[in-house]
Amino acid sequence: MHYRSGPVLAWPRFPSRxxxxxxxxxxxxxxxxxxxxxxxDKQGAxxxxxxxxxxxxxxxxxxxxxxLFFGVLPYNPSYAARPDNTxxxxxxxxxxxxxxxxxERLFVPLDLNLFSxxxxxxxxxxxxxxxxxxxxxxxxxxxxxxxxxxxxVDTNADGRAARLxxxxxxxxxxxxxxxxxxxxxxxxxSALAQGDVAGWLTLGxxxxxxxxxxxxxxxxxxxxxxxxxxxxSFWRHRLAILADATFFTDRTANxxxxxxxxxxxxASLALGPxxxxxxxxxxxxxxxxGVTRLVQQMVMVQGSWSFAWNATGRMP
Numbered sequence: 001m002h003y004r005s006g007p008v009l010a011w012p013r014f015p016s017r018x019x020x021x022x023x024x025x026x027x028x029x030x031x032x033x034x035x036x037x038x039x040x041d042k043q044g045a046x047x048x049x050x051x052x053x054x055x056x057x058x059x060x061x062x063x064x065x066x067x068l069f070f071g072v073l074p075y076n077p078s079y080a081a082r083p084d085n086t087x088x089x090x091x092x093x094x095x096x097x098x099x100x101x102x103x104e105r106l107f108v109p110l111d112l113n114l115f116s117x118x119x120x121x122x123x124x125x126x127x128x129x130x131x132x133x134x135x136x137x138x139x140x141x142x143x144x145x146x147x148x149x150x151x152x153v154d155t156n157a158d159g160r161a162a163r164l165x166x167x168x169x170x171x172x173x174x175x176x177x178x179x180x181x182x183x184x185x186x187x188x189x190s191a192l193a194q195g196d197v198a199g200w201l202t203l204g205x206x207x208x209x210x211x212x213x214x215x216x217x218x219x220x221x222x223x224x225x226x227x228x229x230x231x232x233s234f235w236r237h238r239l240a241i242l243a244d245a246t247f248f249t250d251r252t253a254n255x256x257x258x259x260x261x262x263x264x265x266x267a268s269l270a271l272g273p274x275x276x277x278x279x280x281x282x283x284x285x286x287x288x289x290g291v292t293r294l295v296q297q298m299v300m301v302q303g304s305w306s307f308a309w310n311a312t313g314r315m316p
């Protein structure tokens with residue numbers, strides 16, 4: 001299982017009816033052509049960095065930023081509620097935080113995700129996922145770069161797993177390159193009513209991986225992660241449409257060729273620290289080395305609240 005979130009944005013000046021109509025049409029069209037999807041980005045973007053900010057600078061004192069979220073999966077034919085692929089997830093809640101030790105030069109990213117099983121108990125957690133690490137972000141030509149390491153543990157929380165264990169865990173090293181076309185080309189920002197076209201590329205290596213799988217049917221062990229994300233935002237970042245693709249490789253079958261693709265398409269609306277996101281996701285095998293051809297897919301509606309605090313009492 002693998003996961004996302006959107007930017008914190010300011011109150012917009014509403015555009016013309018024509019711009020509104022075009023924006024709505026684009027959003028509806030993307031939702032209509034989206035293939036089914038599963039990826040649920042459990043790891044929030046570090047500092048919600050979309051490349052639009054200036055160079056990351058060392059900042060004295062403790063800073064904490066992130067978000068809390070709550071979501072429901074109204075359509076879920078096959079997205080599992082536990083690491084062993086049992087049940088059907090109904091609710092998702094949790095949070096993401098970046099704890100800055102030296103600004104973005106050195107920070108601790110933390111993520112917590114809880115799921116419930118609509119087949120067993122709609123409220124009681126059936127799975128708990130925790131991700132923690134250490135990372136550093138720097139300004140580079142054309143955008144910004146992040147490098148860091150993280151560890152993740154996904155555990156069964158209600159004792160209803162089909163087999164003993166029911167846990168996935170790994171530690172990885174990864175790099176990410178973030179770009180913002182609006183930062184490079186101000187005309188794009190103006191054309192999108194103070195919006196942007198942004199994205200990032202990620203390459204990760206599962207340095208330690210006893211149980212994190214390479215396919216949705218829990219076969220193989222993941223070795224590499226390739227990921228690409230793109231989003232287009234409008235109206236001072238109030239409305240955004242996004243696409244995300246994450247590939248995994250199997251360290252035994254083929255360490256380079258993808259064994260799984262997690263594809264997500266969605267749209268979000270933000271008002272101050274509050275945001276609403278709708279996503280259609282699908283996780284699917286890309287080779288024939290799995291035990292089955294299991295595909296997991298769902299639709300998720302999620303609300304979130306973003307926050308920021310530092311030791312001086314001002315909001316970063």
